[in-house]
Amino acid sequence: MELNTIERDDIGAAAEDLVVPPAATRKVFVKTYGCQMNVYDSQRMTDALAIDGYAATDAIGEADLVLLNTCHIREKAAEKVYSELGRIRELKAERAKAGREMLVGVAGCVAQAEGAEIIRRSPAVDLVIGPQTYHRLPAVLAKARSGEKIVETDYAVEDKFEHLPQPKRAELIRRGVTAFLTVQEGCDKFCTFCVVPYTRGSEVSRPVAQIVAEAERLADAGVREVTLLGQNVNAWHGRGEDSEEWGLGRLLFRLAEIPGLARLRYTTSHPRDMDDELIAAHRDLPALMPYLHLPVQSGSDRILKAMNRRHMAKDYLTLIDRIRAARNDIALSGDFIVGFPGETEADFEATMQLVEDVNYASAFSFKYSPRPGTPGAEMNDQVPEAVKDERLQRLQALLLKQQQHFGASLVGKTIDTLVEKPGRQAGQKVGRSPWLQPVIVDEKAGEIGDIIRVRITKTGYNSLFAELA
Ligand code: SAH
Ligand code: SF4
Ligand code: F3S
Numbered sequence: 320m321e322l323n324t325i326e327r328d329d330i331g332a333a334a335e336d337l338v339v340p341p342a343a344t345r346k347v348f349v350k351t352y353g354c355q356m357n358v359y360d361s362q363r364m365t366d367a368l369a370i371d372g373y374a375a376t377d378a379i380g381e382a383d384l385v386l387l388n389t390c391h392i393r394e395k396a397a398e399k400v401y402s403e404l405g406r407i408r409e410l411k412a413e414r415a416k417a418g419r420e421m422l423v424g425v426a427g428c429v430a431q432a433e434g435a436e437i438i439r440r441s442p443a444v445d446l447v448i449g450p451q452t453y454h455r456l457p458a459v460l461a462k463a464r465s466g467e468k469i470v471e472t473d474y475a476v477e478d479k480f481e482h483l484p485q486p487k488r489a490e491l492i493r494r495g496v497t498a499f500l501t502v503q504e505g506c507d508k509f510c511t512f513c514v515v516p517y518t519r520g521s522e523v524s525r526p527v528a529q530i531v532a533e534a535e536r537l538a539d540a541g542v543r544e545v546t547l548l549g550q551n552v553n554a555w556h557g558r559g560e561d562s563e564e565w566g567l568g569r570l571l572f573r574l575a576e577i578p579g580l581a582r583l584r585y586t587t588s589h590p591r592d593m594d595d596e597l598i599a600a601h602r603d604l605p606a607l608m609p610y611l612h613l614p615v616q617s618g619s620d621r622i623l624k625a626m627n628r629r630h631m632a633k634d635y636l637t638l639i640d641r642i643r644a645a646r647n648d649i650a651l652s653g654d655f656i657v658g659f660p661g662e663t664e665a666d667f668e669a670t671m672q673l674v675e676d677v678n679y680a681s682a683f684s685f686k687y688s689p690r691p692g693t694p695g696a697e698m699n700d701q702v703p704e705a706v707k708d709e710r711l712q713r714l715q716a717l718l719l720k721q722q723q724h725f726g727a728s729l730v731g732k733t734i735d736t737l738v739e740k741p742g743r744q745a746g747q748k749v750g751r752s753p754w755l756q757p758v759i760v761d762e763k764a765g766e767i768g769d770i771i772r773v774r775i776t777k778t779g780y781n782s783l784f785a786e787l788a
Contacts, residue, residue: 347373348382352399353390355586356548357427359499361388364426364453366486371457380410384422384460389429391514393688400429401440408443422463424448428518432692435470444468450504450519451475454482474520480529491540496739496768497751498542502530502570503549508589510616511627511694512656512687515550524555527565527573534574543768544582544608544737544751545574553588553597568596575606581770582737584755586612587654590628590635593642602645609646610680610754613639614654618673619666622659625698632673639677650680650725650754657714658687658707660698667710674717680725680754682718686711726756726778733774733788734758738765750785757782 347368351361364386365375376382385407390396407423414421424446425437431449438444445463448456449472459469480501491498505519534545549555552567559565559573571583583606590613600607613635617623620631642649655670674682686707689696729752736750736758743749750758750771758773764787765771773785 345371345373345383346376346381347384347386348376348379349386349388350379350403351388352396353388353392353428355499355546356501356504356550357388357390359501359548360427360450360453361386362486362494362499363483364388364456366484366490367453367456368460369487369490370484371460379407380414383420384424385410386424386426389425389427391428391432391518391690393685394690395688397429397432400425404437404441404443408441411443420464422446422460424460424463426450426453428514431472431518432514434472438468438470446470447472449473451479454479478525480525485533485536488536488540491537491542496542496737497544497546498537499546499548500530500533500537501525501548502567503552503555506550508551508591508629509627511625511698512616512659512690514690514693517692519550522551522554524557527557527559527570530557530570531573531577534577534580538577538579541579541768543579543770544584545580547571547574547583547585549585550587551589551592552585553592553594566594566596568594568598568600571597571600571604571607575604580606582606582608582753584608584610588613590615590630590638593638598642598645601642601649608753608755609649610652611642611649612652612654613642615673616654616656617659617662617666618670619662620669622662622666622669625661626656626659626695632669636673636676651677652681653677653679653683655682655684655714655718656687657684657710658702660687660695660702661700662687662702662710667714671714671717674714674721679718679721681722684711684714684718723778725754726783729775729783730777731775733772734785735770736760736773736785738767738769738771740767749782752783759784760786 349361349365351357373384379385387400389400411421422445423443425444426448427450430447434447437447446459446469448459451474452471455471459471463469503524505522506516507522509516537545555567557565559569574583615635616626618632623631734752736752738748738750740749742759746762748760748762750760752758759782760773772788774788775783775785777784
């Protein structure tokens with residue numbers, strides 16, 4: 320894609336001439352791409368900026384600071400950022416004409432992967448900040464405000480979480496009754512298709528005390544359901560309050576003791592890190608929701624090997640059997656990549672067979688996207704786009720059928736629902752099933768934050784309709 324370039328002078332005025340708003344009235348617009356970890360990070364950056372005097376706004380046109388929290392996982396995700404920056408460049412020029420400053424920052428995984436290249440391609444960008452340095456954002460902004468272009472992509476030695484300010488209780492209440500909590504970051508697994516080890520750095524687990532304190536603050540603000548996040552969340556480990564080494568299973572048991580927290584989830588997990596204690600938690604911990612996102616990517620051993628997943632299809636199926644033996648109503652979800660280099664029709668059929676064998680409640684599937692710097696991008700026998708398209712369609716048709724089948728199987732059943740927010744239509748509220756589907760109920764069925772017993776009456780495209788049981 321051809322992108323226009325712009326120099327500072329082209330936008331009507333040099334930064335020094337622009338009116339810098341007094342701290343208390345500054346506004347920040349944050350746009351988030353990619354995974355839930357970016358959603359969490361965007362909140363933490365917003366919290367840090369609140370202390371710096373920036374109020375969050377949904378109207379980009381009135382923002383003194385625009386922050387894009389970006390995703391690099393597939394080519395499309397990264398390109399979206401550049402086209403958005405093209406639009407922002409025009410907005411920035413308009414604001415400059417009106418004598419107002421608009422700083423533009425790029426955070427997240429594109430920032431980490433492309434660094435200064437972003438400013439070269441999009442000179443409207445003032446600062447580029449990688450995911451491990453968000454606690455330095457206020458300092459970086461102060462420099463950017465004086466007209467300097469900043470690229471901050473070192474992996475910081477200090478723990479960013481320790482240095483990021485906690486949100487105010489009122490802000491947590493405003494965010495609702497479900498929350499994300501990042502407990503682990505980075506990845507050491509180096510699957511040959513994936514940029515995450517390069518954009519997020521090596522695996523780091525947050526300490527138990529930090530996680531427990533944050534979960535307690537969330538619960539105190541009325542949060543009922545917490546989803547623990549990590550690129551490989553089940554690789555989380557840490558020294559527990561009893562000085563023993565804990566895995567994610569133990570941590571979940573500990574968090575379930577916090578008064579008010581009724582539901583726990585975790586995502587994304589890697590099949591190689593599902594240990595016995597975590598599987599036992601699915602059996603013994605009622606607060607742990609019976610839903611597991613466990614990506615496998617492919618059903619072909621040859622492709623799994625080329626992907627460096629370091630397990631075979633059969634290992635995955637055996638693992639699923641063990642998990643289902645522990646919790647028979649568990650709903651499974653997964654990620655799939657079609658058209659990895661060298662994938663033959665037979666390899667793809669092995670994936671279709673694995674999907675048939677597992678029977679997923681939901682799943683995400685993608686065409687392989689070669690990413691610069693990953694081994695997969697260098698491999699011979701890249702699969703033609705048309706073949707990827709055709710395989711993706713077949714796979715998605717099968718996954719959709721399974722998803723609809725799962726939804727339909729719930730009709731007539733009585734389930735617990737966490738009432739989450741007002742519905743899109745008047746008179747309705749939306750809740751969340753144990754299996755993560757939106758559940759639409761009458762607004763009088765319960766207050767936000769209540770867990771109510773409902774009977775499923777019918778299914779929508781992606782949701783369930785229910786009445787009080
Ligand atoms: N840590 C998780 C996945 C994180 S990335 C795991 O190991 O399972 C989220 C998903 O994006 C992956 O599961 C994969 O299906 C998809 N993905 C990652 N890199 C990709 C690429 N280069 N092309 C297409 N899909 C990709
Ligand atoms: Fe990427 Fe997940 Fe593989 Fe890590 S384990 S390299 S995050 S796909
Ligand atoms: Fe994307 Fe980075 Fe998440 S590449 S998927 S935002 S870890």
